[in-house]
Amino acid sequence: MNYYSLNHKAPNVSFQDAVIKGIAPDRGLYFPENIQPLPDEFFKNIDDYSYNEIAYQLIKQFVGDEIPKKELKNIITDTLSFDFPLVEIEKDVFSLELFHGPTMAFKDVGARFMARCLSYFNKDNNNKLTVLVATSGDTGGAVASGFLGVKGVNVVILYPSKKVSDVQEKQLTTLGQNIKALEVKGTFDDCQDMVKTAFLDSEITDKMQLTSANSINVARWLPQMFYFAFAYKQLKNKQKDLIFSVPSGNFGNICAGMMAQKLGLPVTQFIASTNINRVVPNYMESGNYKPIKSFQTISNAMDVGDPSNFIRIQNIYNNDFEELKKHLSSYSFSDDETREAMEIIFRENNYTTDPHGAVGYLGLKRFLNKKGNMQGIFLETAHPVKFLDVVEPVIGESIEFPKQIKEIINKTKEATLISKYVELKQFLID
Numbered sequence: 001m002n003y004y005s006l007n008h009k010a011p012n013v014s015f016q017d018a019v020i021k022g023i024a025p026d027r028g029l030y031f032p033e034n035i036q037p038l039p040d041e042f043f044k045n046i047d048d049y050s051y052n053e054i055a056y057q058l059i060k061q062f063v064g065d066e067i068p069k070k071e072l073k074n075i076i077t078d079t080l081s082f083d084f085p086l087v088e089i090e091k092d093v094f095s096l097e098l099f100h101g102p103t104m105a106f107k108d109v110g111a112r113f114m115a116r117c118l119s120y121f122n123k124d125n126n127n128k129l130t131v132l133v134a135t136s137g138d139t140g141g142a143v144a145s146g147f148l149g150v151k152g153v154n155v156v157i158l159y160p161s162k163k164v165s166d167v168q169e170k171q172l173t174t175l176g177q178n179i180k181a182l183e184v185k186g187t188f189d190d191c192q193d194m195v196k197t198a199f200l201d202s203e204i205t206d207k208m209q210l211t212s213a214n215s216i217n218v219a220r221w222l223p224q225m226f227y228f229a230f231a232y233k234q235l236k237n238k239q240k241d242l243i244f245s246v247p248s249g250n251f252g253n254i255c256a257g258m259m260a261q262k263l264g265l266p267v268t269q270f271i272a273s274t275n276i277n278r279v280v281p282n283y284m285e286s287g288n289y290k291p292i293k294s295f296q297t298i299s300n301a302m303d304v305g306d307p308s309n310f311i312r313i314q315n316i317y318n319n320d321f322e323e324l325k326k327h328l329s330s331y332s333f334s335d336d337e338t339r340e341a342m343e344i345i346f347r348e349n350n351y352t353t354d355p356h357g358a359v360g361y362l363g364l365k366r367f368l369n370k371k372g373n374m375q376g377i378f379l380e381t382a383h384p385v386k387f388l389d390v391v392e393p394v395i396g397e398s399i400e401f402p403k404q405i406k407e408i409i410n411k412t413k414e415a416t417l418i419s420k421y422v423e424l425k426q427f428l429i430d
C-alpha cells in the first residue's frame with residue numbers, strides 16, 4: 001500500500017517509509033492511497049472471527065506485502081495481549097474499556113503495534129532509529145512501554161512539566177534502558193512544536209534517523225481501528241443503530257473509528273467529545289477551523305489546541321463539510337460537567353470512569369437524548385487510577401492500584417528538564 005502526503009507536496013511512499021518517516025517532508029500527514037471496504041459478509045459474520053483474525057482483516061490492506069502474512073499475524077498477536085471488555089453501565093449505554101494493557105490506556109494498542117512494525121523493518125539495519133515523541137500524558141507511557149527493549153530503537157519523550165498525572169509521569173520516566181524522558185517547562189503544544197521543529201532540522205536529521213510515535217504515524221493510528229470492531233462483535237443486538245462517542249484530543253482515535261466505518265463497520269454516528277478545548281465542536285457549528293492555544297483541564301490527554309488528525313477526518317469525507325456532518329457530531333464539556341458526570345455514573349451505576357471516559361459518556365448521552373432508540377458506546381480510554389487526584393475526591397472512595405501501577409509507582413523518576421528548542425537539539429545531537 002502506498003501513502004500520500006495530505007499537503008500534496010511530497011512523493012508517495014510505501015507503508016514501511018511512512019512508518020519510518022512518521023511525517024512527510026512537506027509536513028503533511030500520510031494517508032493511504034485507497035481504501036477498500038471489506039465484504040459485508042465479514043461484518044455480518046463477525047461472531048465467527050477471533051479478535052486476532054478481525055485485526056488482521058482490518059489492517060492487511062494497509063500493510064500490503066511489506067510484512068509477510070505470518071509475521072504480521074505475530075505482530076497482531078503480540079500487540080493484542082490483553083482484553084477489550086464492553087460493559088453495559090445503563091440500558092443501551094456501554095463502556096468500551098481500553099485500559100487493560102500495560103500502561104492502562106488505549107494508546108498501548110497503537111504503540112505496541114508500531115514498535116513491532118519498526119522493529120521488523122529495522123531488523124537488518126545497523127543504524128539506530130530515534131523515536132521522538134511529545135506527550136500530553138498517555139502517549140509517553142504507552143510508547144515507552146511499547147518500545148522498551150526493542151532493538152535498534154532509542155526513544156526520547158517530551159512531556160509538559162506538572163501537567164501530567166503522577167502515575168503518567170512515573171510511566172514515562174522510570175523505565176530506563178532505551179527510553180529517555182525530557183520534562184519541558186511549557187504546555188503540550190510547546191512540546192509538540194519542538195518535536196515538529198526537530199523533524200525539519202537538517203542538523204539533526206543528517207546525523208540520525210528520527211521518527212514519530214504520535215498518532216500522526218500511520219502504524220500507531222490505524223491499529224486503533226481494531227477495538228471498534230471488537231466492540232461491535234461483543235454487542236448482543238447488532239440491529240439497533242450504533243453510536244460511538246470518542247473522547248478526543250488529537251483526534252487519532254476517532255479517526256481510526258471512522259476508517260473502520262469506511263471499511264464497512266456498521267456505525268450510525270460518531271461523536272467527538274472534547275473538554276473546553278473546543279476547536280472541533282466550534283468547527284462543526286461554524287464550518288470555520290480555528291486553532292487555539294490549549295487550556296489545561298482535568299482530562300489533560302485531550303488538552304490540544306490544534307488536533308493533528310482532524311485533517312485526516314476531513315479527507316475521509318473528501319473535505320465535504322455537509323457530508324462530514326452526517327457522520328460526525330461534536331460536543332464540548334467543562335471540568336465541572338465532567339466531575340458531575342463521574343459522580344452520577346458512580347452513584348447510579350456503580351461504575352468508575354476516568355475524566356476522559358466521562359467526557360465521552362457526556363457526549364454520548366447528549367446525542368442519545370436527542371435521537372432516542374439507539375445504542376451507544378463510549379470509549380473508556382484510560383483506567384481511573386491514572387487520574388487519582390481527580391477521581392478519588394469526586395467518588396469519595398479510594399481506588400485500588402492495579403498490578404501495572406504497583407510495579408512502577410515507587411520507582412525513581414529520571415528526566416532532564418528543558419525549556420527551549422536548542423536544549424532538545426543539544427540533547428539529541430549528544
Ligand SMILES: *Cc1c(COP(=O)(O)O)cnc(C)c1O
Pocket residue numbers: 105106107137138139215247248249250251252253254301302356381382
Ligand atoms: C490520548 C488520549 C485521548 C485522546 O486521544 P486522541 O487520539 O488524541 O484523540 C483520550 N483519552 C486518553 C486517556 C488519552 O490518553
